[in-house]
Amino acid sequence: MRKVIVAGNWKMNKTAKEAGEFFAEFKPLVKDVKNAGIIIGAPFTALETAVRETKGTNIKIAAENMNAKESGAYTGEVSPLMLKDLGVEYVILGHSERREYYGETNEIINEKVKSALAHDLKPILCIGEKLEEREANTTEDVVKSQIIGGLKDVTADQMANVILAYEPVWAIGTGKTATPAQAQEVHAFIRSLLTDLFGAQVAENVTVQYGGSMNDGNAAELIAQKDIDGGLVGGASLVPAKFTVIVKAGDAVTK
Numbered sequence: 001m002r003k004v005i006v007a008g009n010w011k012m013n014k015t016a017k018e019a020g021e022f023f024a025e026f027k028p029l030v031k032d033v034k035n036a037g038i039i040i041g042a043p044f045t046a047l048e049t050a051v052r053e054t055k056g057t058n059i060k061i062a063a064e065n066m067n068a069k070e071s072g073a074y075t076g077e078v079s080p081l082m083l084k085d086l087g088v089e090y091v092i093l094g095h096s097e098r099r100e101y102y103g104e105t106n107e108i109i110n111e112k113v114k115s116a117l118a119h120d121l122k123p124i125l126c127i128g129e130k131l132e133e134r135e136a137n138t139t140e141d142v143v144k145s146q147i148i149g150g151l152k153d154v155t156a157d158q159m160a161n162v163i164l165a166y167e168p169v170w171a172i173g174t175g176k177t178a179t180p181a182q183a184q185e186v187h188a189f190i191r192s193l194l195t196d197l198f199g200a201q202v203a204e205n206v207t208v209q210y211g212g213s214m215n216d217g218n219a220a221e222l223i224a225q226k227d228i229d230g231g232l233v234g235g236a237s238l239v240p241a242k243f244t245v246i247v248k249a250g251d252a253v254t255k
């Protein structure tokens with residue numbers, strides 16, 4: 001059995017004050033959610049508030065990035081030790097926006113994944129093809145190289161602490177969701193690749209989320225797919241009522 005997890009990714013949105021307001025509204029809405037995991041990815045400046053406001057609840061907090069190093073002369077960067085110190089449990093790594101705008105390669109992302117695991121932070125590793133790659137029929141090649149590159153030297157045991165998020169870049173922030181069948185096809189490919197890399201048992205237990213214009217209207221159908229184990233939600237995670245509908249869609253499903 002694997003866990004369905006619905007995570008929000010706020011991206012560069014919400015001040016600490018706005019984060020506090022979000023949780024005041026969101027916590028009571030999801031307090032009865034038992035089966036699904038709930039994670040909010042918040043910007044660095046809102047993490048302290050987010051951790052404080054969710055202490056003792058069923059909501060976990062993720063950072064949206066980190067540096068692989070523990071400390072040093074890396075102006076503007078944030079280390080795994082700093083995140084651990086705040087009480088953060090998860091970290092989103094390799095998001096397509098980091099790959100696209102900040103030059104993150106599979107090698108850089110792999111360093112971060114290994115560092116997160118070494119520091120007892122759970123990575124949410126994002127993968128997904130661009131529109132031109134899908135149109136060139138290279139979706140599987142791209143996803144395969146992102147997974148093999150991003151998870152290089154990660155052990156089968158460590159995979160118990162890794163979440164994958166399949167986010168087709170053409171579906172992010174565009175309102176253009178992959179159809180449930182399109183998404184399921186890639187998720188099944190990811191599961192078979194994980195089987196090759198780590199064995200059937202590990203592959204069966206890894207949570208593989210879908211991300212890209214998931215919202216309160218389409219989440220249930222996406223998460224109903226055999227290999228879609230929740231979502232990584234951008235825009236719709238900014239609004240407590242909308243995100244709650246997605247969380248509850250995940251809570252209704254057992255994998």
Ligand SMILES: O=C(CO)COP(=O)(O)O
Nearest residue numbers: 009172173212213234235
């Ligand atoms: O990038 C995403 C989550 O990481 C998806 O963003 P949207 O849900 O806004 O399309």
